[in-house]
Amino acid sequence: MPRYLDPKSDLVFKKIFGGHPELLKSFLNAILPLPEDCQIMDLAYLPTENIPEIPGFKYTIVDVRCQDNYGRFFIVEMQIQWSRHFMQRMLFNTASLYVRQLNKGENYDQLSPVYGIAIVADVFTDESEWFHHYRLSHTRNTQHTLDDIQLIFLELPKLKPATAAQKKLAVLWLRFLSEINEKTQTVDKVLLETPSIQQAITLTEISAYTPQELAAYETNWDAISAAKTLMGDHYTKGLEEGRQEGLEKGRQEGRQEGLEEGAREKSLHIARALLLKGLDPGFVADSIGLPRETVEQIKNQLG
Secondary structure, eight states: OOOBOOTTSHHHHHHHHTTOHHHHHHHHHHHSOOOGGGOOOOEEEOTTOOOOOSSOOOSSEEEEEEEETTSOEEEEEEESSOOTTHHHHHHHHHHHHHHTTOOTTOOGGGOOOEEEEEEESSOOOSSSOOEEEEEEEOSSOTTOEEEEEEEEEEEGGGOOTTTOOSOHHHHHHHHHHHHOSTTOOSOOHHHHTSHHHHHHHHTTBGGGSOHHHHHHHHHHHHHHHHHHHHHHHHHHHHHHHHHHHHHHHHHHHOHHHHHHHHHHHHHHHHHHHHHHTTOOHHHHHHHHTOOHHHHHHHHHHHO
């Protein structure tokens, strides 16, 4: 009986979608709100987004970038745990890719659309909807839109295949990401009936990985668990201590200023603790909402 790895992990997600363009094409065509006559026929990975060597991958955030036959760009990210500024980070990365298309003196009509797709294995809204599509639209006449930058956020925990309105293949891909993991003993036959998803499932089998890759896989999940524990313990404690410190300072200098200062001190404390655990500075910055430069400075101070 095959044993499986979780496709949401950095290593496995990259192996599936960062190494097999036909699988990424199937996933994007199923998930994205693309017109039927503008489906992706072919795509190529951007040169700077090669699969990283092991070890040295980022924690919890997986980033695959590509361009299709129409010239459109796509950023696909897998996020294990929601962080306060992840949406802004996605918008920044997507907008940055849009801006970087032009060199000085080139015309704006050469710009191609950029799509940012975030698959989030965490709940981040109070809505029942799991598919969140953002684009610029006129405030009164909403059918008038600017479509060059679009963001799609998917909340995996809310997926309900029986009632999902999206295309069948989209639901199957998200079921694959949600249901396949180390505890999987039997794969639903419905998933195996689709060739692309069957291939993806094969790529999650333990037998497809070297001992070094399996060790890196375990290290990645250990780091994620440590981060969740630290974030939970320190952040809960930090909020209460920050509130008390802020209230005390607020009596002297103004309540709001004191609250913000106390919260910042606790954020810095959490950042130091996470960095001492060996977590990636980018992950730390995104998780607790500190500027990347601040986290890098703390890392340098720690040596």
